[in-house]
Amino acid sequence: MKSIRSKLVFTLSIAITGLVLGILLATDIAVDSWIDNEFNRGLHSKAGMLMTLVHEDDQGIGFNHPGEFMPEFDGRVEPEYFQMWTDEGVLIRSPSLDLFPVKSLKFQELKLGEAKIMTTQLPDGRDGRIIYTRFQPQFDPHSHYSSYDGVSKPNFKTLTLAYAASSEEVDFILWLIDIIFVVTTVTVIVFIRLFVRKSVDSSLAPLNKLNRDISKLSIADKNAIIVVKEPVKELQPIVNSLNAFIQENRQLYFREKRLTSDIAHELKTPIAELINMTEVAIRFPDEKEFEADFKPEVLKISQRLKSIVSNLLLLHKYSNEALPKQDACDLNQVIMRILEKCDLERVEFALQEDIPAIVSNLFALESIITNLVNNAKQYSPEKSVVTVSTQLNDEGKLQFSVTNELKLSLTDEDISQLFDPLWQKDSARTSNDNFGLGLSIAKALSRAIGAELHVSLSGQNIIFSLIIA
Structure with a gap:
C-alpha cells in the first residue's frame, strides 16, 4: 500500500539533500581550487622574484642573494629551495640544500619562457611542489649589450630555475576542508531527514485529525458534522464535500428508516384485520351473517396486501435500472x-x-x-x-x-x-x-x-x- 507520508518524506529528503549536496560540493571544489591556485600563484611569484635577482653584464651572470630578507632559503625557518642551471651546469643553489643529504634538485628540460609545476618530495622528506621555468636574465644597461640595435643578435644566455616549497600545510587545509565537507554532508542528510519528517508529520496532522473525526461520526446523529478548528486551504474543499456526502447519506438513512416504518405500518393494518376477522370467525362459527361477509372482506384485504407488495416490488425493480427505449x-x-x-x-x-x-x-x-x-x-x-x-x-x-x-x-x-x-x-x-x-x-x-x-x-x-x- 502506498503511503503519502513516506513518499513525501522520501521525495523531499532526496530533493533537498541533492540540492544541498550540490551546493556543498560546488563550494568544496571551488575552495579547493582557489587554495590550490593561490599556492601555485605563490610559487610563480616567488620564482619571478628570484629571476629578478639574476643579471648579466660584461663579466658574466651575477645573482644578488639577500639572505637576511629570505631566511627560508637558509633553512632557519620552514626551509625552501631553489637552484639555477646554465647550459654549462649548476649556477647557484640555495644554502638550505646543504643541510640535507640530497643537495640538488632534479633538472627539467624546458623551452624558453615555459613554466611547469610538479609535485615532488623535498630534500628534507616533506611533500612539496616544484616550479621549473626557463628564462633570460636581465642585462646591465652599461654593458656592451646596451649597444644592441635590434638587428645583430647578441649571445644572451638562458637559465633554468627550480623553486621548491612544502605543500603539506596546503594539503592539510585541503584534507581538512574535505573532512569538514564529509561531516557536514552527513550532518545535513540526518538533519534534513529529521526536519522533513517532522515537517511532513506536522503538515499531515490536520489530515490525521480529520480521519479521527470521521471515525467518530455517527450518521444517525442529526447534528454531527465535520468541523476543522483551524481551517486548512487544501482540506476545506474535502471537508465541505464530506459534510455534503454525510448530509445526503443521513437523509437517505432517515428516509430508509421511515420507509421501513411505513411499510410495517401499511402491512400491519390489513394483517391485523385478517387476524381479528379470523378470531371472530373461530369464536362465533355459527354466525351466518358474519360468514357471508367474511370471504369478500378477506379477499379485499388480501388484494390490498397484494397491491402494496406488488407496488413495492415494482418500485424496487426500476429504482436503479435503465429500461430499453425501442x-x-x-x-x-x-x-x-x-x-x-x-x-x-x-x-x-x-x-x-x-x-x-x-x-x-x-x-x-x-x-x-x-x-x-x-x-x-x-x-x-x-x-x-x-x-x-x-x-x-x-x-x-x-x-x-x-x-x-x-x-x-x-x-x-x-x-x-x-x-x-x-x-x-x-x-x-x-x-x-x-x-x-x-x-x-x-x-x-x-x-x-x-x-x-x-x-x-x-x-x-x-x-x-x-x-x-
Missing part, C-alpha cells in the same frame, strides 16, 4: 388510449398537435401517465378539473404535464417529500386505497427512461411535468 410512438395517441378507459368527466386536454414522434419505453410511459393522472384525480376536489397537456418547452424538448387543484395545501417540505415511497400528507393514513407509491413509481420509471419528472406550485394548483429527452 418503442416509437405518438405521445398524444398514447395519452388518449390510456385515459379513454378512465372517467373523463374531470379531465381536460390541451394537447399540441404538431409534436414529433418519440422513441421511448411504452410500458414506462403508460405507467407514468396513469399514476400522474390518478394521483391528480385522487388529491383534487371532486368537481375540479384535471388538465393534461403536451407541448415543446423552451429547449425544444417534449413536455407532458398534469395540473390539478390542491385539496390540501402543501408546504415546501411536503413538495420535497412527494416522491418518497409511502409518504402521505395524511399522517393518520385513513385511506384504504392509496399507499403513497404512485409518484415514487413514476419518478423511478422516469429515471429509467432518461426523462425528468418535476413538480411545482402555481397558486392553489400543483403541476407535474415529465420532460422526455
Whole structure:
C-alpha cells in the first residue's frame, strides 16, 4: 500500500539533500581550487622574484642573494629551495640544500619562457611542489649589450630555475576542508531527514485529525458534522464535500428508516384485520351473517396486501435500472388510449398537435401517465378539473404535464417529500386505497427512461411535468 507520508518524506529528503549536496560540493571544489591556485600563484611569484635577482653584464651572470630578507632559503625557518642551471651546469643553489643529504634538485628540460609545476618530495622528506621555468636574465644597461640595435643578435644566455616549497600545510587545509565537507554532508542528510519528517508529520496532522473525526461520526446523529478548528486551504474543499456526502447519506438513512416504518405500518393494518376477522370467525362459527361477509372482506384485504407488495416490488425493480427505449410512438395517441378507459368527466386536454414522434419505453410511459393522472384525480376536489397537456418547452424538448387543484395545501417540505415511497400528507393514513407509491413509481420509471419528472406550485394548483429527452 502506498503511503503519502513516506513518499513525501522520501521525495523531499532526496530533493533537498541533492540540492544541498550540490551546493556543498560546488563550494568544496571551488575552495579547493582557489587554495590550490593561490599556492601555485605563490610559487610563480616567488620564482619571478628570484629571476629578478639574476643579471648579466660584461663579466658574466651575477645573482644578488639577500639572505637576511629570505631566511627560508637558509633553512632557519620552514626551509625552501631553489637552484639555477646554465647550459654549462649548476649556477647557484640555495644554502638550505646543504643541510640535507640530497643537495640538488632534479633538472627539467624546458623551452624558453615555459613554466611547469610538479609535485615532488623535498630534500628534507616533506611533500612539496616544484616550479621549473626557463628564462633570460636581465642585462646591465652599461654593458656592451646596451649597444644592441635590434638587428645583430647578441649571445644572451638562458637559465633554468627550480623553486621548491612544502605543500603539506596546503594539503592539510585541503584534507581538512574535505573532512569538514564529509561531516557536514552527513550532518545535513540526518538533519534534513529529521526536519522533513517532522515537517511532513506536522503538515499531515490536520489530515490525521480529520480521519479521527470521521471515525467518530455517527450518521444517525442529526447534528454531527465535520468541523476543522483551524481551517486548512487544501482540506476545506474535502471537508465541505464530506459534510455534503454525510448530509445526503443521513437523509437517505432517515428516509430508509421511515420507509421501513411505513411499510410495517401499511402491512400491519390489513394483517391485523385478517387476524381479528379470523378470531371472530373461530369464536362465533355459527354466525351466518358474519360468514357471508367474511370471504369478500378477506379477499379485499388480501388484494390490498397484494397491491402494496406488488407496488413495492415494482418500485424496487426500476429504482436503479435503465429500461430499453425501442418503442416509437405518438405521445398524444398514447395519452388518449390510456385515459379513454378512465372517467373523463374531470379531465381536460390541451394537447399540441404538431409534436414529433418519440422513441421511448411504452410500458414506462403508460405507467407514468396513469399514476400522474390518478394521483391528480385522487388529491383534487371532486368537481375540479384535471388538465393534461403536451407541448415543446423552451429547449425544444417534449413536455407532458398534469395540473390539478390542491385539496390540501402543501408546504415546501411536503413538495420535497412527494416522491418518497409511502409518504402521505395524511399522517393518520385513513385511506384504504392509496399507499403513497404512485409518484415514487413514476419518478423511478422516469429515471429509467432518461426523462425528468418535476413538480411545482402555481397558486392553489400543483403541476407535474415529465420532460422526455
